[in-house]
Amino acid sequence: MKPLTGIKVVDFGQFLSAPSATLRLADLGAEVLKIERPGTGDICRSLYISDCVIDGDSSLFHAINRNKKSVAIDLKDPESRPVIERLIGDADVVVTNYRPGVASRLSVDYESVRRINPSVVYGEITGYGNEGPWIGKPGQDLLAQALSGICWLNGNADQPPTPMGLSVADLFAGQLLVQGIMAGLLRAKRTGEGAHVHVSLLEALLDMQFEVFTTYLNDGHKPPRRSSVNNANAYISAPYGIYRTSDGYLALAMIAIPALGKLIGCDELLSYENPDEWHEKRDDIKRIIVRHLASQTTKHWLSILEPADVWCADVYTWDKLMRTEAFHDLDMVQKVRRDDGTTVATTCCPIRIDGERYKGGPAAPTVGQDDNEYL
Amino acid sequence: MKPLEGVLVLDFCQYLAGPSAAMRLADLGARVIKVERPVVGDGARRLALEGLWSDGDAVNFHAINRNKESVTFNTKDSDDLAKVKKLVAKADVLIEAFRPGVMDKMGLGYDDVHAINPGIIYGSVSGYGTVGPWTRKPGQDLLVQSLSGLAWLNGDADQPPMPFALSLADSYTGVHLVEGILSCLIRRETTGKGGHVEVSLLSSILDLQFEVITTYLNDGHRPPHRGEFHNAHAYLAAPYGIYETSDGYIALAMGSVSRIGELIGSPHVAAHTDESEWFTKRDDIKREIASVLERNTTAHWLGILEPAGVWCSDVYTWEQLMASDAFKALDFIQNVARDGDTELLTTRCPIRFVGEKRTDSKPSPRLGEDTEHIIDEFGLNNTKEELA
Numbered sequence A: 001m002k003p004l005t006g007i008k009v010v011d012f013g014q015f016l017s018a019p020s021a022t023l024r025l026a027d028l029g030a031e032v033l034k035i036e037r038p039g040t041g042d043i044c045r046s047l048y049i050s051d052c053v054i055d056g057d058s059s060l061f062h063a064i065n066r067n068k069k070s071v072a073i074d075l076k077d078p079e080s081r082p083v084i085e086r087l088i089g090d091a092d093v094v095v096t097n098y099r100p101g102v103a104s105r106l107s108v109d110y111e112s113v114r115r116i117n118p119s120v121v122y123g124e125i126t127g128y129g130n131e132g133p134w135i136g137k138p139g140q141d142l143l144a145q146a147l148s149g150i151c152w153l154n155g156n157a158d159q160p161p162t163p164m165g166l167s168v169a170d171l172f173a174g175q176l177l178v179q180g181i182m183a184g185l186l187r188a189k190r191t192g193e194g195a196h197v198h199v200s201l202l203e204a205l206l207d208m209q210f211e212v213f214t215t216y217l218n219d220g221h222k223p224p225r226r227s228s229v230n231n232a233n234a235y236i237s238a239p240y241g242i243y244r245t246s247d248g249y250l251a252l253a254m255i256a257i258p259a260l261g262k263l264i265g266c267d268e269l270l271s272y273e274n275p276d277e278w279h280e281k282r283d284d285i286k287r288i289i290v291r292h293l294a295s296q297t298t299k300h301w302l303s304i305l306e307p308a309d310v311w312c313a314d315v316y317t318w319d320k321l322m323r324t325e326a327f328h329d330l331d332m333v334q335k336v337r338r339d340d341g342t343t344v345a346t347t348c349c350p351i352r353i354d355g356e357r358y359k360g361g362p363a364a365p366t367v368g369q370d371d372n373e374y375l
Numbered sequence B: 001m002k003p004l005e006g007v008l009v010l011d012f013c014q015y016l017a018g019p020s021a022a023m024r025l026a027d028l029g030a031r032v033i034k035v036e037r038p039v040v041g042d043g044a045r046r047l048a049l050e051g052l053w054s055d056g057d058a059v060n061f062h063a064i065n066r067n068k069e070s071v072t073f074n075t076k077d078s079d080d081l082a083k084v085k086k087l088v089a090k091a092d093v094l095i096e097a098f099r100p101g102v103m104d105k106m107g108l109g110y111d112d113v114h115a116i117n118p119g120i121i122y123g124s125v126s127g128y129g130t131v132g133p134w135t136r137k138p139g140q141d142l143l144v145q146s147l148s149g150l151a152w153l154n155g156d157a158d159q160p161p162m163p164f165a166l167s168l169a170d171s172y173t174g175v176h177l178v179e180g181i182l183s184c185l186i187r188r189e190t191t192g193k194g195g196h197v198e199v200s201l202l203s204s205i206l207d208l209q210f211e212v213i214t215t216y217l218n219d220g221h222r223p224p225h226r227g228e229f230h231n232a233h234a235y236l237a238a239p240y241g242i243y244e245t246s247d248g249y250i251a252l253a254m255g256s257v258s259r260i261g262e263l264i265g266s267p268h269v270a271a272h273t274d275e276s277e278w279f280t281k282r283d284d285i286k287r288e289i290a291s292v293l294e295r296n297t298t299a300h301w302l303g304i305l306e307p308a309g310v311w312c313s314d315v316y317t318w319e320q321l322m323a324s325d326a327f328k329a330l331d332f333i334q335n336v337a338r339d340g341d342t343e344l345l346t347t348r349c350p351i352r353f354v355g356e357k358r359t360d361s362k363p364s365p366r367l368g369e370d371t372e373h374i375i376d377e378f379g380l381n382n383t384k385e386e387l388a
Helices: A017-027 A057-063 A078-090 A112-115 A141-148 A166-190 A201-208 A210-218 A259-265 A275-280 A282-293 A298-304 A318-322 A325-330 B017-025 B060-063 B078-090 B109-116 B140-146 B168-191 B202-206 B211-219 B255-263 B283-291 B298-305 B318-323 B325-330 B372-379
Strands: A008-011 A032-038 A068-074 A093-096 A122-124 A195-200 A241-244 A247-252 A311-314 A333-337 A344-349 B009-012 B031-036 B069-072 B095-096 B121-126 B195-200 B243-246 B248-253 B312-314 B333-335 B346-347
Touching: A008 A017, A008 A078, A008 A112, A017 A032, A017 A093, A017 A122, A017 A166, A032 A078, A057 A210, A057 A344, A078 A112, A078 B202, A093 B060, A112 B346, A122 A166, A141 A166, A141 A201, A141 B243, A141 B312, A166 A195, A166 A201, A166 A247, A166 B333, A195 A201, A201 A210, A201 B255, A201 B325, A210 B060, A210 B078, A241 A282, A247 A298, A247 B140, A259 A282, A259 A298, A275 A282, A275 B325, A311 B140, A311 B202, A325 B202, A344 B211, B009 B017, B009 B078, B017 B031, B017 B060, B017 B069, B017 B095, B017 B140, B017 B168, B031 B078, B060 B346, B069 B372, B078 B109, B095 B168, B109 B121, B140 B202, B168 B195, B202 B211, B211 B312, B243 B283, B243 B325, B248 B298, B255 B283, B255 B298, B298 B312, B318 B325
Parallel strands: A008 A032, A008 A093, A032 A068, A093 A122, A122 A195, B009 B031, B009 B095, B031 B069, B095 B121, B121 B195
Antiparallel strands: A241 A247, A247 A311, A333 A344, B243 B248, B248 B312, B333 B346
């Protein structure tokens, strides 16, 4: 039995943050019902990237909404209220990611929902919290990244602050919401008490940075210094980073510099015996390594470094990764299907339970496809 | 009552992935006991960034292990191992991140533990899963990022693949471990049965990319192309990115290039009315936008773009962020120093239970400081018969 079998989730969310949370709940066995506006539905449906449209919906929408159901309801229409109240009354979990104020206008804020269903676990994602001067700001991933300081960790020192190249604020906030919701569900099972769980994109980004941000809070507020050469972590010493070789790339994690010099036959590195220098002279050291590694192939270097138990790796594209036996054994890809026969290849739940990789479930729903069952 | 009050967690992990999961369970109210090697303990105690120490342990160790207790047992010693097994019998959750097979050798593998305590939730972290040719590879964050394709999404097109410059594989895996554990705790309320939760750094870092990997799987395997100019997302059109201004930076998210052109007074930019070009010519368009934005201050541009509803923002350092009223309103910093006189600041749990009291975390434990009282509390001492 999947762990969340029997849990009913009503999802008013759009785009990525909240829907990625309910995706995980669905992966783990919950029944997730998307409430969508009639006609257009979740705006993510039309957020196309790479010109990839699958049966009318974007690949992003398909990735985020597999294994869910959809009903089309106009929340502004008073006639739809009894249906909304019935669905909320039946739910264990209600999820929203409106801008502050919108949920109460639509009477789906926590207070309204709790009046209908006192033991409900209500999960909410905002950009910057429900109070303070930023509540009116758009809760958009890049903008939250820009304000969180994270862009000063990423990219090389000579680059402008560089965002992480994915919607990491949405993704992390979504997963933190899952944690809060499930903690609330466990308590609700034990005590009958409901919960109002709140996660903001900004706090999710700070939590992502908590190790290095903690360092900053206690080192006299020294600003992080990105490496000028193949930056991979502003706080970690040479050789940490990804290097070009004559035919590709090589990732090097932590290793003593003279030991690395000896292994790769780079005499210039041998004199860096003091570990403090690996940090202070990080860029000089990395430039020496850059010059040296460019002379041979990735395979050559791996054949020297791996047997010596140096923390190193090839650097793969998805193409290369997916041709490996290791990827095949990981079993992280599945095909899901719509009733009309449309198939979508996508990833699976990253969590294995009782030895099983959960798969299947229909592909993402069309708008209102389950109206007959629920309305 | 905190949501996980009454849940007892044994954390056998080191460094970041497993301990960050146990930290979150503690944040949410669980009682977490770190089971550490005598003398040395968790390797993270010795892993100081910027040479920062507090009370003999790395500052980061304090942050990751707030709210936990510590016991030391030598699992190679039969007396200690018997004590550990007695503790395991009383636990709700066990977390481990040893290389595949190591816990089995100690007699603490899933099957052994399940036999002692059928209701336990057993969480395992690995680098690359428990089968296949990569199980012996070091489960280190940068290496996993490098093998996962992630580094081809970050940085500019003319750069080598650029890792996301944080230990995101570790932290995301920790997040997934918590999810699996909580889901099984919920199931146990109904079934009384435990469960085995397995996560790997590679699965989790692939999950982080699930949207764009799904796109790749369905668009004929077109490789991602990072932008040449100030890339912010390989799949998104202009103006998405961060731009220099005369006194700082400005971030522009999704929006109409032509409208932004009108607003910033650039007929050149405004002339890009064909939406499909916002992606196909994004580098040229972004360079054009940059050449306009660099002529005036961030405040100037925000003063024009924000009122017009364009998704834009200043770009802050931590210092600027912390000086903002918005940051102060979050009340997101707490002191977890062991000694009341000193200060060791870190972040709080990012998950809020609105309307419920938020308490400060207890400081992280000194190595083994709870061994004696936990032996007493749980009655772990062995009789001669038990050891025989």
